[in-house]
Amino acid sequence: MFSERSTVEHISISEQNSDQQVPALNTWPRLNDDAIERVISCLKSRQLSGSGLDIINEFEASVERWLGGGHVVSTNSGTSALMVALLALGIKPGDTVICPAYTWCATPHAALLIGAKPKFVAIDPATYNICPNALRQAMSSDVKAIMVVHMHGMCCDMDAISEVVREFSVPVVGDCAQAHGARYKGREVGLLSDVDCFSMQKSKHLSAGDGGYCVTKDPKLAQKIRDICNFGVETPKTNYRFDDVLRDGYEVFRECDQIGGMFRLNPLCAALAIDQLQELDSHIAGVQSVMNDLLTMADDLPFFKISRPISGSTHVWHKIRVGISEDAVAFTGLPMAEIRRQLRAALAESGIPTTLWTAPILPLQTGLAEWSGQTDWTVTPTHFAIESSFMVFDENFPLIAQDKDIARQQVAMLVSVWKQYFSETA
Numbered sequence: 001m002f003s004e005r006s007t008v009e010h011i012s013i014s015e016q017n018s019d020q021q022v023p024a025l026n027t028w029p030r031l032n033d034d035a036i037e038r039v040i041s042c043l044k045s046r047q048l049s050g051s052g053l054d055i056i057n058e059f060e061a062s063v064e065r066w067l068g069g070g071h072v073v074s075t076n077s078g079t080s081a082l083m084v085a086l087l088a089l090g091i092k093p094g095d096t097v098i099c100p101a102y103t104w105c106a107t108p109h110a111a112l113l114i115g116a117k118p119k120f121v122a123i124d125p126a127t128y129n130i131c132p133n134a135l136r137q138a139m140s141s142d143v144k145a146i147m148v149v150h151m152h153g154m155c156c157d158m159d160a161i162s163e164v165v166r167e168f169s170v171p172v173v174g175d176c177a178q179a180h181g182a183r184y185k186g187r188e189v190g191l192l193s194d195v196d197c198f199s200m201q202k203s204k205h206l207s208a209g210d211g212g213y214c215v216t217k218d219p220k221l222a223q224k225i226r227d228i229c230n231f232g233v234e235t236p237k238t239n240y241r242f243d244d245v246l247r248d249g250y251e252v253f254r255e256c257d258q259i260g261g262m263f264r265l266n267p268l269c270a271a272l273a274i275d276q277l278q279e280l281d282s283h284i285a286g287v288q289s290v291m292n293d294l295l296t297m298a299d300d301l302p303f304f305k306i307s308r309p310i311s312g313s314t315h316v317w318h319k320i321r322v323g324i325s326e327d328a329v330a331f332t333g334l335p336m337a338e339i340r341r342q343l344r345a346a347l348a349e350s351g352i353p354t355t356l357w358t359a360p361i362l363p364l365q366t367g368l369a370e371w372s373g374q375t376d377w378t379v380t381p382t383h384f385a386i387e388s389s390f391m392v393f394d395e396n397f398p399l400i401a402q403d404k405d406i407a408r409q410q411v412a413m414l415v416s417v418w419k420q421y422f423s424e425t426a
């Protein structure tokens with residue numbers, strides 16, 4: 001069975017993508033030969049686990065340069081980045097942590113996994129981001145941290161959030177999993193909160209297959225995060241070696257001085273991410289230029305809702321959620337669920353894949369319902385915002401991965417199907 005030796009076929013990704021006539025499925029992340037070579041040379045180095053590895057340091061330094069500041073500590077996922085951020089900020093079992101009612105379940109899970117309790121807060125239906133007014137109303141002395149999520153690549157209203165933070169003096173953890181490269185009023189996402197946490201899971205704009213990283217401006221906090229990522233054992237960033245220490249008559253070696261775990265980024269993922277980072281800005285600029293066209297066309301589209309970045313900020317369009325305005329129900333005489341179903345079917349027929357991504361909102365999901373609090377979420381604008389919207393160009397078909405002309409054609413098709421649907425469904 002093991003006698004046949006298989007050889008690794010070297011597939012040039014540029015060759016794979018050479019037929020750009022059809023939209024490419026599963027072509028993210030883009031892999032050039034340099035990226036593949038870097039991964040191979042990491043493999044050959046046998047530096048495949050451990051702390052203080054050159055490739056990890058190189059990756060973290062690249063992100064720091066790209067952000068123009070901050071201390072970066074890489075992790076093995078976005079979920080673990082959130083967990084270690086909360087732990088490093090001193091969140092303890094039983095503490096309450098604010099979390100938006102609409103995000104990926106990893107956000108509240110990170111709190112739950114360290115024994116904290118999520119308290120769900122409404123979103124602003126126009127942006128799908130946490131609503132600052134609802135946040136203020138949810139604040140109490142039990143709340144020990146706020147998790148904000150820059151949904152789909154668009155920044156939260158950080159000025160309004162900062163006002164609440166100033167009043168209640170609690171740390172903020174930014175879930176930036178979907179917002180690599182976004183900026184808020186001239187500031188990079190990554191440098192907006194006490195700790196900003198990113199995911200590099202396959203679909204993300206900066207993709208390493210899996211992985212993540214935390215960014216903080218506080219060097220001591222960065223060190224704490226690094227130690228927690230390495231079993232809670234003190235972990236110098238470079239020159240990683242341990243000495244025996246004599247204490248109270250016995251030798252101490254690799255002592256854990258706080259709770260931690262194995263949350264370090266895999267070096268092969270770091271190798272992949274270094275190359276992805278070099279191309280990231282130009283890929284983001286590409287998707288932004290296509291989406292600017294859609295935003296212009298959206299003005300004339302009936303019952304079409306799409307979030308627009310706060311003035312002076314950017315949206316990087318990791319996900320594209322489009323909403324159907326409530327007036328469509330009276331116009332068509334159909335319930336919202338049926339309009340959505342029909343629109344999605346019409347789009348699918350024209351080759352535009354759609355998904356609900358995650359539904360219903362988190363306090364209504366079985367595994368999280370216990371944390372839904374007093375609110376009847378089924379009658380909230382947060383619930384309606386998600387039940388009357390859906391994702392276009394999702395994970396297997398990210399717009400950022402497409403050739404620009406094809407992406408433009410796809411956007412034009414979306415607009416045309418949408419217009420046609422409402423012209424025929426009156």
Ligand SMILES: Cc1ncc(COP(=O)(O)O)c(C=O)c1O
Nearest residue numbers: 077078079104106177199200201
């Ligand atoms: C908003 C958000 N938060 C957290 C995560 C978790 O990241 P990961 O899959 O790397 O653990 C994701 C994506 O997976 C996400 O979309």
